[in-house]
Amino acid sequence: MGGEEYPPFGLCSRSKTISEGEITMKGYQDNSxxxxxxxxxxxxxxxxxxxxxxxxxxxxxxxxxxxxxxxxxxxxxxxxxxxxxASYPVKVFFSKSPESLNNGSVVYAVNRMSPTIAVGTYAIQLLIAGPTLSERQAGYFTELNTMLSGPSNCSAPLPVGGPDFTLALNKKGTVTQTGTATVKFCRSLNSAGIGADARVTAEINTTLKQFPNIKNVVILTKDGHCFGDGSGKDLCLR
Incomplete structure (x- = not known):
């Protein structure tokens, strides 16, 4: 009719079925x-x-x-x-009246506390400072502080001892000697007589020998001579 051709009915149905099948497979893969x-x-x-x-x-x-x-x-x-x-207990040995006036080698201890571990140096500083008022009233004394005079020749910065002295351990003067301590004064140390020299020597010796590492003590003047050595031969350095 009218010259138009139509595909067979079965072919159309098959084509439609394939298309639906393709759609169904794509839906199954779910690439959404x-x-x-x-x-x-x-x-x-x-x-x-x-x-x-x-x-x-x-x-x-x-x-x-x-x-x-x-x-x-x-x-x-x-x-x-x-x-x-921290503080460290030390003893300072002073002369005492009337006992030390009769025997210059007799000294007596008073207790102090050192704020530094350099206890030997601090003990000598306290010895130079002298006894307290109550200790003086009890008869304790030292002539060391009155024997020191004049300017200090200690170099700056001061190694130990302040302006009054230096303390060298394991030294006999300038020579190394284990167990010997050398105190060298930086100011003039004027002798006040044989008795006073003996008392000051005993005070320094006993104060330093309380420490177990010090067995011997050498005391030198500002000029490097042995204190209290009337011979002039510096026997303390021999």
Whole structure:
């Protein structure tokens, strides 16, 4: 009719069926965006968990470091405070009236506390400073402080002893000798007589020999001569 040709009915139906089948297969493969997100979700969760663990480890490490640093700082501060507040008992030996006036080698101890571990130096400084008022009233005395006069020739910065003297351990003058301490005065040490020289010598010797590492004591004047040596031969250095 009208010259138009129509395909057979069966062919049209088959073609339609194939098209639907193709559509059905594509739907089964499900390449939609929502499907892709679902497939990546377990991997994303795994990465989140790992990242959280790493972050937690870093936080714990930083906190531990800060706590350790704080503890160390506290320990150092405590040690420094303890060092600053440390004190050491020493004895200073003075002459005493009337006993020492009759025997110049007789001296008596008074107790002091040294704020420095250089106890030998500090003890001689206290000897030069002399006894306290109450000790003087009890008869203690020294003539050492009145025998020192004039300027000091100690170089600056002063090694030990301040402007009055230097104290060298394990030295006999300038020669090394274990167990010997040399006190060299930096100011003029004027003799007040045989009795006073004997008392001052006994005070210095006994004050330094209280320390176990000092067995012998050499006392030198500002010019390097032996104190109280009337011979002029510096016998204390031999």
């Amino acid at each position: 965006p929502s499907s892709a997100v679902s497939s990546y979700r377990p991997r994303f969760v795994f990465l989140v968990v790992i990242s959280a663990c790493i972050l937690f480890t870093l936080v714990v490490s930083v906190c531990s470091t800060k706590l350790s640093s704080s503890a160390s700082a506290a320990s150092i501060a405590h040690a420094s405070t303890a060092s600053l507040s």
